[in-house]
Amino acid sequence: MHRGGLFLTLLLLMVTRDSETCFSRPNISAVEGEPFFLKHCSSSHTSENEETSVRWYKSSKSNGRTELNPSSSPRITMYDNTLEFWPLELEDQGSYFSQMGNDTQERTLTVTRRNTHSCFNEKQVTSKPVEVEKALEIPCTNDYYQKLIKKTSLYKNCEKLAEDNSSLFMRKNAEFSDQGFYSCVFSLYHNGKSYNITKTYNIIVTKGQKNMAPVLIGPKINYVEVELGKDVQLNCSALMNENDIIYWSFWKEMDQFSNIQEEGKKTWISEGKSYASKILRIEKVKENDLSFSYNCTVVNQEKTDTSMFILLRKASKDDIPGDIFTGGMIVAILISVVVVCLVIMGIIYRVDLALFYRKLMRRDETLKDGKTYDAFVSYLKDGCSENAEEYTFAVETLPRVLEKHFGYKLCIFERDVVPGGAVVDEIHSLIEKSRRLIIVLSKSYMSNEVRYELESELHEALVERKIKIILIEFTPATEFSFLPQSVKLLKSHRVLQWKAGKSLSSNSRFWKDLLYLMPAKATKPSKGESEALPIFSAY
Ligand SMILES: *[C@@H]1O[C@H](CO)[C@@H](O)[C@H](O)[C@H]1NC(C)=O
Ligand SMILES: *[C@@H]1O[C@H](CO)[C@@H](O)[C@H](O)[C@H]1NC(C)=O
Ligand SMILES: *[C@@H]1O[C@H](CO)[C@@H](O)[C@H](O)[C@H]1NC(C)=O
Ligand SMILES: *[C@@H]1O[C@H](CO)[C@@H](O)[C@H](O)[C@H]1NC(C)=O
Ligand SMILES: *[C@@H]1O[C@H](CO)[C@@H](O)[C@H](O)[C@H]1NC(C)=O
Ligand SMILES: *[C@@H]1O[C@H](CO)[C@@H](O)[C@H](O)[C@H]1NC(C)=O
Numbered sequence: 001m002h003r004g005g006l007f008l009t010l011l012l013l014m015v016t017r018d019s020e021t022c023f024s025r026p027n028i029s030a031v032e033g034e035p036f037f038l039k040h041c042s043s044s045h046t047s048e049n050e051e052t053s054v055r056w057y058k059s060s061k062s063n064g065r066t067e068l069n070p071s072s073s074p075r076i077t078m079y080d081n082t083l084e085f086w087p088l089e090l091e092d093q094g095s096y097f098s099q100m101g102n103d104t105q106e107r108t109l110t111v112t113r114r115n116t117h118s119c120f121n122e123k124q125v126t127s128k129p130v131e132v133e134k135a136l137e138i139p140c141t142n143d144y145y146q147k148l149i150k151k152t153s154l155y156k157n158c159e160k161l162a163e164d165n166s167s168l169f170m171r172k173n174a175e176f177s178d179q180g181f182y183s184c185v186f187s188l189y190h191n192g193k194s195y196n197i198t199k200t201y202n203i204i205v206t207k208g209q210k211n212m213a214p215v216l217i218g219p220k221i222n223y224v225e226v227e228l229g230k231d232v233q234l235n236c237s238a239l240m241n242e243n244d245i246i247y248w249s250f251w252k253e254m255d256q257f258s259n260i261q262e263e264g265k266k267t268w269i270s271e272g273k274s275y276a277s278k279i280l281r282i283e284k285v286k287e288n289d290l291s292f293s294y295n296c297t298v299v300n301q302e303k304t305d306t307s308m309f310i311l312l313r314k315a316s317k318d319d320i321p322g323d324i325f326t327g328g329m330i331v332a333i334l335i336s337v338v339v340v341c342l343v344i345m346g347i348i349y350r351v352d353l354a355l356f357y358r359k360l361m362r363r364d365e366t367l368k369d370g371k372t373y374d375a376f377v378s379y380l381k382d383g384c385s386e387n388a389e390e391y392t393f394a395v396e397t398l399p400r401v402l403e404k405h406f407g408y409k410l411c412i413f414e415r416d417v418v419p420g421g422a423v424v425d426e427i428h429s430l431i432e433k434s435r436r437l438i439i440v441l442s443k444s445y446m447s448n449e450v451r452y453e454l455e456s457e458l459h460e461a462l463v464e465r466k467i468k469i470i471l472i473e474f475t476p477a478t479e480f481s482f483l484p485q486s487v488k489l490l491k492s493h494r495v496l497q498w499k500a501g502k503s504l505s506s507n508s509r510f511w512k513d514l515l516y517l518m519p520a521k522a523t524k525p526s527k528g529e530s531e532a533l534p535i536f537s538a539y
Contacts, residue, residue: 029110031121035188035195036088037144040081040098040105054081057097065097086190119158120183120200129204130174138201140168140184145197148188155183179205213303214240216296217275220307225314226285234309236296237277242267244300248280250292259283285311351509351516364522366435374408374519375470376434390474393498394440401511407521410438431467435519438470470517471495493517 030036040054056078059065070078076092077084081100085092093111097104115121130136140152146167154162154170157180162168168184183200217237226232238246248262263279278296282289294309346353357363366374377394395415402408411417411430431437471490496513505511 027108030088031124032090032111033087033114034197036085038083038096055099056083058094060094120198125200125202127202129206132174132205134174136172136174136178138170138182142186145188149186151187153185156180174205176205211241214238214244214298216298216305216307222309223312226311227314229284231283234280238298240298242274246276246278246298248296250294351512354516358520362522363520365519366521371433371435373411373434375410375436375438376431377410377412377438436470437467440472440474473497
């Protein structure tokens with residue numbers, strides 16, 4: 001027997017001393033053949049001191065009331081305030097009176113026959129329900145006969161489980177298989193004779209109602225967005241025992257209840273755990289239903305758990321809530337991204353855009369300035385170093401595109417000016433009548449003969465800003481050992497590079513850039529017209 005068991009035994013002895021040894025119950029049942037005793041229950045110590053002797057009377061239908069004395073039966077002895085039977089027999093059945101002073105106590109004793117087929121008597125059984133997995137305790141102790149007991153045996157359904165020469169105490173966690181009749185048999189000796197006292201427990205193992213602490217599912221505080229005028233359902237769910245209580249509570253004036261309904265509890269079992277939920281319905285949410293705390297509570301003996309539900313007005317279209325603000329931010333960012341992209345595109349395609357704009361607005365810069373030519377093409381041939389490519393470009397390609405395709409009027413010295421004239425003067429006056437000066441820069445152009453002229457024109461154009469210069473690098477400028485100072489001063493976007501392969505198409509970047517630098521001109525002469533009019537003849 002372990003310590004806990006022993007401790008419990010002692011505790012039980014202390015508790016049972018008065019209740020079990022002193023039968024204050026009026027009706028007592030006992031088994032034939034076992035030692036038995038009746039005790040007068042003294043109500044107070046004072047009376048015990050004054051009157052020590054107890055008188056015992058037995059009344060039976062046949063004999064009436066007779067006083068018992070030690071000589072009336074060898075089986076019956078009187079000891080202090082106790083009447084002992086060694087052992088009890090069927091004939092002892094009847095009513096017993098004990099008298100101490102003028103305090104009389106009566107008990108009715110019923111003696112049942114001993115059971116010859118079993119180790120215990122079914123009528124002398126104490127039922128003891130035990131929950132499964134809870135402590136099952138069977139104390140085999142007999143307080144009154146403690147000193148006389150020589151052996152204690154424990155039987156389960158009349159099969160011996162344990163034996164000890166003092167008391168026995170069984171303690172274990174109850175299992176369903178533990179159910180049965182447990183009999184404690186105390187063997188004792190008295191006056192050289194052996195007696196048995198049997199105490200039987202009917203152990204009933206019950207399905208434990210393991211009550212756990214209930215918990216609500218979800219956060220402790222719930223914010224529920226609602227639109228005014230709409231219905232809302234607050235769903236409160238809990239993990240709880242079947243009989244736990246779940247309810248809604250809220251503070252409201254009575255007349256505000258009309259649109260609030262608490263629905264019935266719904267229960268379900270999932271993975272062996274039982275759940276319940278309760279819905280609070282608020283119909284057509286009103287202004288005064290908002291910002292209230294609706295509490296859902298689950299409760300049992302062990303624990304209470306509460307969750308708060310607070311209704312918040314959902315932003316309607318007239319409000320400017322946080323969502324829309326962040327939305328606005330996103331839109332603003334998107335717009336600025338788009339704008340930045342557009343600006344970048346605009347920078348990349350500014351030429352195309354400008355050309356498109358010109359076309360769209362039918363802009364024309366050539367109408368009122370009184371000039372004859374749109375551009376003077378300066379390709380001055382150095383007699384000794386003629387370059388066929390450059391000549392072709394300046395005299396054929398350039399006019400073909402600009403004049404026939406885009407309707408410009410060019411003045412090409414080589415083509416339009418009659419050879420033999422006063423070259424320098426003529427050049428000067430032609431340039432004055434032109435809106436742009438196109439210089440085709442090539443090696444052969446840089447011959448000494450023309451350099452002075454070019455220098456002076458460039459200088460005039462740059463300093464006096466009389467004419468805008470377009471420099472076409474037919475040969476890349478890096479290949480030049482000598483460049484006029486003025487050319488270096490030209491802004492880079494006024495310098496176009498002719499790329500023999502890529503620039504041929506009239507849709508190429510080269511021509512677009514060139515058109516962009518040329519003055520805007522709205523009217524396009526028909527092909528035939530432009531072909532029919534030799535530029536110089538009009539001059
Ligand atoms: C005791 O038993 C008698 C008959 O045996 C019965 O009439 C009486 O009601 C019982 N008293 C109690 C308290 O059980
Ligand atoms: C017994 O009863 C009498 C009267 O009936 C009373 O005077 C006396 O005090 C009682 N004695 C005790 C011990 O109660
Ligand atoms: C109980 O029995 C054991 C032997 O089984 C013995 O040693 C011990 O003294 C006994 N105790 C009592 C109180 O009789
Ligand atoms: C007492 O019980 C034991 C078994 O525990 C048995 O052997 C013995 O005969 C019984 N004695 C009496 C007097 O019934
Ligand atoms: C309430 O919530 C529980 C789970 O949290 C769910 O099983 C149940 O269906 C819900 N009830 C309603 C009416 O939505
Ligand atoms: C709801 O619960 C909160 C916190 O548990 C408590 O302060 C409040 O008074 C409760 N309201 C109601 C109506 O029970």
